[in-house]
Amino acid sequence: xxxxxxxxxxKEEVKKKMNLRDSDYKYKIVVGMGTSGIxxxxxxxxxxxxxxxxxxxxxxxxxxxxxxxxxxxMEPVVDVIETEGxxxxxxxxxxxxxxxxxxxxxxxxxxxxxxxx
Amino acid sequence: MNKYLPEKENILExxxxxxxxxxxxxxxxxxLAEVANYLHLPYNQVYSVASFYSMFSLKPRGKFVIKxxxxxxxxxxxxxxxxxxxxxxxxxxxxxxxxxxxxxxVCGNSPVVLVNDKIYGDMDKEKLEKxxxxxxxxxxxx
Amino acid sequence: xxxxxxxxxxxxSGCVSAGARGIKEELQRLVRENKIxxxxxxxxxxxxxxxxxxxxxxxxxxxxxxxxxxxxxMKEVVEEHLIKGRVVxxxxxxxxxxxxxxxxxxxxxPFYKNQTKVALKYCGYLNPExxxxxxxxxxxxxxxxxxxxxxxxxxxxxIKISGIRGRGGGGFPTHLKWSFARSAKSEDGxxxxxxxxxxxxxxxxxxxxxxxGDPHRVLEGMMIGAYAIGASxxxxxxxxxxxxxxxxxxxxxxxxxxYGLIGDNILGSDFCFDAEVRTGAGAFVCGEETALISSxxxxxxxxxxxxxxPANKGLWDxxxxxxxxxTFANISSIILNGGQWFASMGTEKSKGTKVFxxxxxxxxxxxxxxxxxxxIGELIDNVGGGISKGNFKAVQLGGPSGGCLTKEHWDVPIDxxxxxxxxxxxxxGGVIVMNDSKCMVNVAKFFLEFSLEESCGKCSPCRxxxxxxHNILEKITSxxxxxxxxDELESVGKLIKATxxxxxxxxxxxxxxxxxxxxxxEYEAHIKDKRCDALVCTELLHFNINKDKCVGCxxxxxxxxxxxxxxSREEKFDIAQDACIKCGNCHDVCPVKAVEKLAxxxxxxxx
Numbered sequence: 001x002x003x004x005x006x007x008x009x010x011k012e013e014v015k016k017k018m019n020l021r022d023s024d025y026k027y028k029i030v031v032g033m034g035t036s037g038i039x040x041x042x043x044x045x046x047x048x049x050x051x052x053x054x055x056x057x058x059x060x061x062x063x064x065x066x067x068x069x070x071x072x073x074m075e076p077v078v079d080v081i082e083t084e085g086x087x088x089x090x091x092x093x094x095x096x097x098x099x100x101x102x103x104x105x106x107x108x109x110x111x112x113x114x115x116x117x
Numbered sequence: 118m119n120k121y122l123p124e125k126e127n128i129l130e131x132x133x134x135x136x137x138x139x140x141x142x143x144x145x146x147x148x149l150a151e152v153a154n155y156l157h158l159p160y161n162q163v164y165s166v167a168s169f170y171s172m173f174s175l176k177p178r179g180k181f182v183i184k185x186x187x188x189x190x191x192x193x194x195x196x197x198x199x200x201x202x203x204x205x206x207x208x209x210x211x212x213x214x215x216x217x218x219x220x221x222x223v224c225g226n227s228p229v230v231l232v233n234d235k236i237y238g239d240m241d242k243e244k245l246e247k248x249x250x251x252x253x254x255x256x257x258x259x
Numbered sequence: 260x261x262x263x264x265x266x267x268x269x270x271x272s273g274c275v276s277a278g279a280r281g282i283k284e285e286l287q288r289l290v291r292e293n294k295i296x297x298x299x300x301x302x303x304x305x306x307x308x309x310x311x312x313x314x315x316x317x318x319x320x321x322x323x324x325x326x327x328x329x330x331x332x333m334k335e336v337v338e339e340h341l342i343k344g345r346v347v348x349x350x351x352x353x354x355x356x357x358x359x360x361x362x363x364x365x366x367x368x369p370f371y372k373n374q375t376k377v378a379l380k381y382c383g384y385l386n387p388e389x390x391x392x393x394x395x396x397x398x399x400x401x402x403x404x405x406x407x408x409x410x411x412x413x414x415x416x417x418i419k420i421s422g423i424r425g426r427g428g429g430g431f432p433t434h435l436k437w438s439f440a441r442s443a444k445s446e447d448g449x450x451x452x453x454x455x456x457x458x459x460x461x462x463x464x465x466x467x468x469x470x471x472g473d474p475h476r477v478l479e480g481m482m483i484g485a486y487a488i489g490a491s492x493x494x495x496x497x498x499x500x501x502x503x504x505x506x507x508x509x510x511x512x513x514x515x516x517x518y519g520l521i522g523d524n525i526l527g528s529d530f531c532f533d534a535e536v537r538t539g540a541g542a543f544v545c546g547e548e549t550a551l552i553s554s555x556x557x558x559x560x561x562x563x564x565x566x567x568x569p570a571n572k573g574l575w576d577x578x579x580x581x582x583x584x585x586t587f588a589n590i591s592s593i594i595l596n597g598g599q600w601f602a603s604m605g606t607e608k609s610k611g612t613k614v615f616x617x618x619x620x621x622x623x624x625x626x627x628x629x630x631x632x633x634x635i636g637e638l639i640d641n642v643g644g645g646i647s648k649g650n651f652k653a654v655q656l657g658g659p660s661g662g663c664l665t666k667e668h669w670d671v672p673i674d675x676x677x678x679x680x681x682x683x684x685x686x687x688g689g690v691i692v693m694n695d696s697k698c699m700v701n702v703a704k705f706f707l708e709f710s711l712e713e714s715c716g717k718c719s720p721c722r723x724x725x726x727x728x729h730n731i732l733e734k735i736t737s738x739x740x741x742x743x744x745x746d747e748l749e750s751v752g753k754l755i756k757a758t759x760x761x762x763x764x765x766x767x768x769x770x771x772x773x774x775x776x777x778x779x780x781e782y783e784a785h786i787k788d789k790r791c792d793a794l795v796c797t798e799l800l801h802f803n804i805n806k807d808k809c810v811g812c813x814x815x816x817x818x819x820x821x822x823x824x825x826x827s828r829e830e831k832f833d834i835a836q837d838a839c840i841k842c843g844n845c846h847d848v849c850p851v852k853a854v855e856k857l858a859x860x861x862x863x864x865x866x
Contacts, residue, residue: 001519003527004403007394014395020265020300020319021384028320033344043342046263050298054261062320063263065344128557129540133499169559169715170540172499188461189655189705190618190691219543219709221500222464224618225273225310225625234502238276238313259278 016059025083026060027106032077033065041094042076048098053106061106074117080105090115123155128166131155132173141177142214171218178214181252183207184231188220195241196228202242206249213252232257264299264341267317269383271306271468272503273625274313278329282314285330289337299341305472307383309370310625312352317365317383324365325350370623373641375604377612378588379628382472387507390514393475399520401591405483406528409594411441414487418590420598422610427455427546427583428657428686429762430609430675436580439570440488443578450490451579454481454587455551456497456504459543460658461709463689465614466584468626470497470504473588474511478534480587482521483594486530488580493534496551499541509536543713547761548581550715561717562761583687585614605631609674613685619655619692622647629673636669639692649694653778657686659706659713660766662773663699682773684766698795699778700785703771704732710767721764724755728771737798738860740786749775790859797841801861804845806831808853815845815854836861 001007019025031037031046042065049063066079074091080101081087088111090101097115104110118134121127135148144167153163167173185191185200200217207213223229226238230245235257237248248259268274268283283301290296307315312326316336323346325336332350339345351361352368362368376382385392393399405414419434440450454477458466469477481493497505512534515521523531537555544550545560552574554560573579589611593601602610609631615638618624622644629638635654639645653663656673662683664671671677675685693702711725731748734740752768759765775782784790791799804815804824811828823839826832834845846854 001526004407007399007403007526010391011394011397011400014391018265018392018395020262021267023320023322025320031344033342035343038343047298050261050263058261063261064320065263065342067343067345125557126537126555129554130538133538133540166557166559170542172539172541188709189702190462192705193619193697218500218541219459219713220461220463221272222458222467222616223272223276223310224462224464224616226276226313227618229276231500236272236276238273 019060020062023062024060025062027083028062028064028079028081029106030079030081031063031065032067032075032079034067034075037075037077040075040092044095045076045078045093045098048095049102052099052102056102056107058102058106077117089117091117118152118155123157125156125158128152128156128158128163129170132163132167132170136173140180142180142182143174143177145177179210179212180255181212181232181257182214182216183252184216184218184221186219186221186227186229186231187217188224190220190224191228194227196230199228199230199240199242199245202245206245210253213249260297262298262300265319266299266301267304267307267319267384268301269305269307269313269315269317270303271310271313271383271471271626272464272501273306273310274315275503277313279314281330282316282328282333285333286337289333290341293337293342295337295341302386303388304385305382305387306468306626308379308625308627309368309623311623312625321346322364322366324352324362324368326352369644370625370627370642373637374628375612375630376628377592377601377604378469378476378585378614379472379626380592381476382468382626385473387472387474388510390475390511390518390520393473397595398475398591399479401594402479402482402486402520403526405486405594406526406530411487411489414483414594415441417594417598418487421593421601422598422605422608423586423589423593423601424609424675425583426585426589426613426687428660428684430685433582433586436570436582437484437487439568440490440578440580443571445578448489449492449577450488451574451577452481452485452488452490452493453551453555453574453579453581454493454495454584455546455548455581456495456501456508456584457539457543457546457551458501458584458687459498459546459713460660460687460689461706462616462618462655462691463658463687464616465626465688467501467504469584469588469614470501471507474504474508475515476591477508477584477587478511478515480590481534481582482525482532483590484580484582484587485532488578490580491531491533493532494555494574495534495536496539496545496555497536498539498545500539505536505538512536542715543709544715544761544763547763550761551581552579559715561715562763564760585688606672606674608676613673613688615688615690617643617690617692619690620647620649620651620694621645621692631674632672634670634672635664638673638690643692646692646694649696651692652695652697653693653699653702653774655683655691655693655702655706655770656689657684657766657769658689659709660684660762660769661686661689662769663693663702663777664773665777667777682769682776684769696793696795698736698791698793699774699781700732700736700791701793701795703774704729704736706770707732707767710763714763714767718758718760718764720755720758721760721767724751724759725764725767727751728755728768732771735782735785736791736796738785738789738796742783742786744786745775745779745782788859792858794856794858799860800841800856800858801836802834802839802841802843802846803855803857804832804834805853805855808851810851810853812850814848814850818844818848820844 549563816824
């Protein structure tokens with residue numbers, strides 16, 4: 001490190017990796033991980049989200065999980081929460097749909113209407 | 118020893134190293150002479166430093182040195198009872214030495230004992246017994 | 260790979276001593292077994308604070324805080340929390356003020372809510388072995404700011420505005436110390452910056468926690484100070500009883516060197532700096548600055564008379580400046596947020612916050628940071644959660660150099676000057692809360708014993724005087740004392756304070772003098788009535804078997820090591836008082852609690 005600019009660069013890089021701890025996010029993706037959610041493939045959906053976010057090295061996103069939502073027929077259910085508090089809920093998710101949600105909603109900010117509850 | 122330059126300021130670090138390397142966990146006369154030689158100091162100066170600091174032992178000790186904290190917080194929580202228990206319990210074993218020590222700074226988990234460089238907190242007789250069994254088997258774990 | 264969970268495991272010495280390593284191993288194993296090891300980060304952090312709830316775990320992004328963990332709990336944490344997203348209720352902290360309310364978020368834990376963290380801000384939040392994580396929370400930007408836009412005089416001025424005083428106990432204004440060292444002349448230009456990490460007060464572990472939990476913050480503070488006084492070499496003197504602190508600070512130094520934050524022309528400036536660690540070897544007196552310097556030089560840790568002060572003639576006779584670990588930990592925040600910001604906290608003469616090690620008979624023991632000026636009562640009740648059992652009797656502040664305060668001081672603000680005026684001392688920040696089962700004479704004797712043992716023996720007031728005081732206290736606690744002893748204690752104590760060479764002797768009589776002032780009746784009870792009402796001094800109590808309760812089981816008689824208990828099932832049992840050695844075995848084994856522990860010698864009872 002040779003200058004203050006180098007220090008600032010390092011700071012920005014590492015900060016991205018630490019956004020989980022200061023709950024500083026633009027989008028929070030909450031995957032429902034109740035028993036029926038898991039039975040319907042919620043783990044696979046979760047993994048796809050993680051995978052896709054890594055691949056595209058998107059920052060400012062938190063992927064987390066919650067318990068049963070009580071909508072078994074709609075499982076796997078995924079909430080996407082924006083910083084401003086707006087929440088949309090996608091249902092009957094799978095790996096392919098998850099990829100599309102990342103591509104359109106997380107990257108471009110366009111809600112994927114066809115998957116909404 | 119040659120991890121440190123032969124300068125007087127390194128004497129404490131060197132004495133720590135030499136003591137840890139001694140199978141009897143202490144600084145023998147030969148050890149002190151060797152340190153004096155390495156640092157180009159008179160023997161008595163090395164002896165004077167080694168005898169000042171309580172963590173250096175000039176008498177042979179066991180492979181494991183159990184230190185029981187005798188500061189107020191630990192004593193209030195029963196470390197003097199543990200010390201009495203240990204005094205009776207480890208008498209026979211030459212591999213285990215017992216010492217008292219001052220605060221180890223882990224007061225939230227008192228009473229505390231230190232075995233070589235490992236700290237064990239929230240101790241009671243049952244845990245000590247288990248720890249001693251492990252030490253007797255040559256392992257410093259709980 | 261993008262991770263979805265940060266699991267912070269408290270790896271402060273408290274939690275490690277309570278078994279944090281075993282928890283980490285089991286957690287890692289289960290995470291692998293459940294194939295989620297590429298989704299979670301497991302991070303070791305420094306001390307999180309509430310040590311008696313350890314081992315502790317904090318899971319983000321949820322901010323869920325788990326306490327008192329065992330390796331067996333990990334299965335549930337992994338399968339329920341990490342996989343299914345269901346919080347494991349039974350491992351949560353509970354808020355006593357609301358019946359049975361489990362606390363789901365770490366921000367709602369009352370222990371944290373009433374604290375203000377500056378030095379400890381990121382302790383227990385960062386991985387202390389990662390320079391990168393420290394940089395992410397503005398680490399080393401204060402150093403960058405100083406090197407780019409501030410002259411050494413500006414730094415000292417900012418510290419002056421902040422009003423920070425030495426956190427090691429003495430409370431000397433830091434800016435004054437720095438300006439003395441800055442203006443001191445050195446023939447060859449060499450000056451030294453020293454960090455005093457020889458924290459030895461019983462009941463104090465602030466410096467250990469800071470060095471273990473956020474070592475880069477301490478290093479950065481030292482570097483800013485070094486720039487201000489014109490030093491290019493620093494020494495950390497750390498006691499050997501803190502192996503983890505030594506390891507962490509060594510690692511921090513080598514990481515900083517790797518990144519070029521230590522070395523020549525740091526961040527493109529003219530400033531060059533290097534640091535080294537020196538390990539103590541078990542001598543309390545080395546916390547005194549002149550003794551510490553002798554020890555770094557490779558000598559016996561003997562103090563020297565002052566003047567000359569270290570600022571003019573310190574390490575190897577060069578101008579040197581010594582600050583405490585906690586003082587350094589505050590510097591970077593002062594530089595980034597401005598001296599005004601720091602000065603807005605605290606009282607008129609004691610600015611900012613102070614870290615305390617809260618121990619003893621309070622519900623929440625551990626590491627806390629509060630604004631200066633908080634009252635003793637607020638600290639015990641609001642942060643400590645109140646007395647854990649019995650009634651509040653006294654609080655000991657400042658360790659072996661400090662004193663005991665009582666109920667009447669409940670509203671005394673905790674700042675340097677108020678405490679000193681009451682006969683206690685800020686000290687390094689050990690706070691031991693005591694309930695009514697503690698004998699104050701015995702407590703005073705205990706602290707005196709500590710100072711006596713740690714006295715280096717160089718000057719006679721400390722070496723001989725403390726021994727004399729100790730003998731008198733032995734006499735009093737064994738029931739042999741007379742009233743003249745109290746006068747003797749006081750005059751010898753004052754003499755030692757006035758004539759000792761260094762801080763150890765000058766403050767060692769404080770625990771005795773302060774307890775004599777506030778608990779004189781207890782001393783008198785020991786002397787006149789031969790009673791120890793706290794039932795601590797064995798010579799001043801006796802055991803008696805209550806025949807109405809005794810069921811005649813004979814367990815006490817069997818356990819008596821001197822066979823002084825006799826009787827039968829019908830007649831019940833009795834203790835032959837003249838033969839009793841007061842070991843207390845009978846009291847401990849009695850299944851119906853018929854053996855009573857009573858104050859006073861048995862002769863007094865019969866009179």
